[in-house]
Amino acid sequence: MSDNFEALLQESRIFEPPAEFKEKAKVADLSLYEWAERDFLGFWADAAKDIEWFLPFEKVLDDSDAPFYRWYTGGKLNVSYNCVDRHTKSFRRNKAALIFEGEPGDSKILTYQELYREVNKFANVLKKLGVQKGDRVTIYMPMIPEAVIAMLACTRIGAPHSVVFGGFSSQALKDRIDDAKAKLLITADGGYRRGSIVELKKNADAALEGETTIEKVVVVKRTGQEVPMTEGRDYWYHELMADAALYCEPEQCDAEDMLFILYSSGTTGKPKGIQHTTGGYLVGVHTTFKYIFDYREEDIYWCTADIGWITGHSYIVYGPLSNGATVVLYEGAPDWPQKDRFWEIIEKYRVNILYTAPTAIRTFMRWGEKWPKGRDLSSLRLLGTVGEPINPEAWIWYHEHIGGGRCPIVDTWWQTETGMIMITPLPGVIPTKPGSATKPFPGVEADVVNDKGEPVPPGQGGYLVLKKPWPAMLRTLYGDPERYKNTYWSKFPGWYFTGDGAKKDEDGYFWILGRVDDVINVSGHRIGTMEVESALVEHPLVAEAAVIGKSHEVKGQAIAAFVTLKEGVEGTPELVQELKQFVAQKIGALARPDDIFFTAELPKTRSGKIMRRLLRDIAEGRALGDTTTLTDPAVINKIKEQYKDEG
Numbered sequence: 006m007s008d009n010f011e012a013l014l015q016e017s018r019i020f021e022p023p024a025e026f027k028e029k030a031k032v033a034d035l036s037l038y039e040w041a042e043r044d045f046l047g048f049w050a051d052a053a054k055d056i057e058w059f060l061p062f063e064k065v066l067d068d069s070d071a072p073f074y075r076w077y078t079g080g081k082l083n084v085s086y087n088c089v090d091r092h093t094k095s096f097r098r099n100k101a102a103l104i105f106e107g108e109p110g111d112s113k114i115l116t117y118q119e120l121y122r123e124v125n126k127f128a129n130v131l132k133k134l135g136v137q138k139g140d141r142v143t144i145y146m147p148m149i150p151e152a153v154i155a156m157l158a159c160t161r162i163g164a165p166h167s168v169v170f171g172g173f174s175s176q177a178l179k180d181r182i183d184d185a186k187a188k189l190l191i192t193a194d195g196g197y198r199r200g201s202i203v204e205l206k207k208n209a210d211a212a213l214e215g216e217t218t219i220e221k222v223v224v225v226k227r228t229g230q231e232v233p234m235t236e237g238r239d240y241w242y243h244e245l246m247a248d249a250a251l252y253c254e255p256e257q258c259d260a261e262d263m264l265f266i267l268y269s270s271g272t273t274g275k276p277k278g279i280q281h282t283t284g285g286y287l288v289g290v291h292t293t294f295k296y297i298f299d300y301r302e303e304d305i306y307w308c309t310a311d312i313g314w315i316t317g318h319s320y321i322v323y324g325p326l327s328n329g330a331t332v333v334l335y336e337g338a339p340d341w342p343q344k345d346r347f348w349e350i351i352e353k354y355r356v357n358i359l360y361t362a363p364t365a366i367r368t369f370m371r372w373g374e375k376w377p378k379g380r381d382l383s384s385l386r387l388l389g390t391v392g393e394p395i396n397p398e399a400w401i402w403y404h405e406h407i408g409g410g411r412c413p414i415v416d417t418w419w420q421t422e423t424g425m426i427m428i429t430p431l432p433g434v435i436p437t438k439p440g441s442a443t444k445p446f447p448g449v450e451a452d453v454v455n456d457k458g459e460p461v462p463p464g465q466g467g468y469l470v471l472k473k474p475w476p477a478m479l480r481t482l483y484g485d486p487e488r489y490k491n492t493y494w495s496k497f498p499g500w501y502f503t504g505d506g507a508k509k510d511e512d513g514y515f516w517i518l519g520r521v522d523d524v525i526n527v528s529g530h531r532i533g534t535m536e537v538e539s540a541l542v543e544h545p546l547v548a549e550a551a552v553i554g555k556s557h558e559v560k561g562q563a564i565a566a567f568v569t570l571k572e573g574v575e576g577t578p579e580l581v582q583e584l585k586q587f588v589a590q591k592i593g594a595l596a597r598p599d600d601i602f603f604t605a606e607l608p609k610t611r612s613g614k615i616m617r618r619l620l621r622d623i624a625e626g627r628a629l630g631d632t633t634t635l636t637d638p639a640v641i642n643k644i645k646e647q648y649k650d651e652g
């Protein structure tokens with residue numbers, strides 16, 4: 006166990022909700038918890054009343070074909086209608102929906118009325134280009150308003166989107182396009198990141214080389230640099246929008262119609278297409294946003310995630326917009342042009358709620374408190390974190406230096422699969438402990454169990470499971486229902502297995518310990534060890550590779566790779582650089598290994614499985630655990646020797 010976790014387990018400070026916060030909080034007592042406990046289905050039926058349905062649902066939960074659960078069956082609705090149209094019918098039509106801040110300093114505000122118009126027009130554009138209900142659309146965009154418009158336009162016509170993070174490589178984009186069999190791609194000429202241009206169109210062109218299911222490409226002009234346009238395939242967004250019709254009738258989608266696919270890493274080399282549907286997802290993200298962020302009409306809310314991740318889907322786009330919130334959208338890096346860009350944005354717009362990742366907080370800690378100190382952060386009233394365990398030290402720093410000691414912190418545990426936040430404090434009622442995500446959200450049942458599925462005593466580690474279905478849960482893995490069943494529902498039949506380890510303390514608080522499978526969490530981003538291994542062995546000089554996550558002060562985990570080379574090839578420092586670059590090119594910069602070690606052999610069990618735990622122990626300089634199942638224990642010593650030389 007790393008130092009972080011040791012510190013976390015010794016943490017005993019408790020922070021009560023500040024009196025001033027509690028006084029005005031949406032939820033200030035435990036009645037919501039009690040109600041959900043008493044009447045689980047009634048609670049979720051009531052939550053659905055905040056959504057406008059074209060046709061009311063007949064049943065809240067249909068579990069007749071579990072684990073293929075269905076929510077709000079028979080109901081018909083449209084997500085873009087709920088996120089935009091209905092707000093144009095009240096005072097909100099003149100309210101800012103999106104406050105966009107571009108990295109170079111340009112900014113733009115779209116009111117709900119304006120967002121409504123853009124979404125309608127773009128929905129018509131999509132239709133004109135031949136996109137029909139059920140067709141998949143891939144979105145590969147920078148963090149600009151058009152990305153949100155594109156997502157909402159897809160939902161308007163019932164075309165599931167698959168957003169691919171703009172930092173992914175052309176190969177990763179291609180794999181995701183192929184798997185989803187997407188018909189249309191929406192991208193931009195480029196986006197700004199740390200003062201340079203990310204060449205999205207160039208990557209997109211490379212991804213479309215050879216055979217592809219993509220028929221048309223829509224390109225948003227963001228950076229304005231010269232990009233080649235393929236006649237008959239590529240179209241400029243602004244040209245299409247210039248003569249698009251103003252209104253598009255929203256599709257009446259079934260509650261269980263597919264809303265989107267989002268690819269995430271698992272334990273194999275192939276990312277999983279996590280599939281979410283319409284009704285349950287919207288109810289889930291709407292309700293959690295409202296209560297967890299204690300959302301008020303006048304708030305300005307900023308989530309610093311990218312729309313390429315689930316956090317961006319649920320808590321930049323769908324949760325906030327369905328609540329009619331004002332959302333800040335920032336395109337670029339936190340240190341551009343200076344290390345106080347986040348704080349400058351908060352000062353500029355008087356942001357009230359900030360939702361970010363522990364890795365960002367640790368980075369800010371390293372940069373020093375002078376950066377936030379130089380800006381007026383007095384507008385903040387609530388802080389949130391997501392994506393990885395937060396070490397108490399970072400929690401306290403966030404609380405003091407960003408929150409001025411007055412803002413509650415919601416540490417929110419959830420996953421791409423869960424769609425919505427699952428374990429979190431409600432800030433007006435649940436006292437927080439630094440490093441703990443505290444309690445399950447009302448209507449969510451979580452537990453920590455041992456291998457046999459028995460609850461473990463307080464303080465003991467075990468597997469984190471979810472014992473009841475929830476509305477925003479994934480419905481399946483796109484095109485692979487068997488893998489869905491095996492991955493999530495086979496270890497503990499009847500319960501959802503999260504892949505995370507956790508502990509509960511005497512107060513029933515959850516402390517998440519991290520992944521127990523072959524998934525690494527680098528700066529809050531999930532990367533499969535097998536994905537990186539597959540990329541490495543594609544290199545002509547590599548024979549075999551084993552990849553592990555090693556503790557890292559800022560990123561939480563960093564990628565380390567043990568590589569055996571083909572016969573006669575010498576491992577040089579140049580080759581280390583080449584392999585790191587090779588992986589970045591294959592998957593994206595986020596998968597670039599921090600360390601690569603050449604070794605003559607890899608430690609394997611008799612059944613041929615690579616013993617990653619041993620490699621982790623070596624990489625983190627710990628004493629070795631049990632090696633009795635190793636085919637050739639001598640291999641370990643050889644690796645250790647080599648690691649010492651190179652590390």
Ligand code: PRX
Binds near residue numbers: 315391416418421531
């Ligand atoms: O290990 C947990 C970690 O992130 C994983 C989910 O990753 P992803 O699907 O990419 O979604 C990230 C954003 C929701 C989880 O299995 N994780 C997420 N939030 C927390 C966390 N670990 C500890 N504390 C959290 N608050």
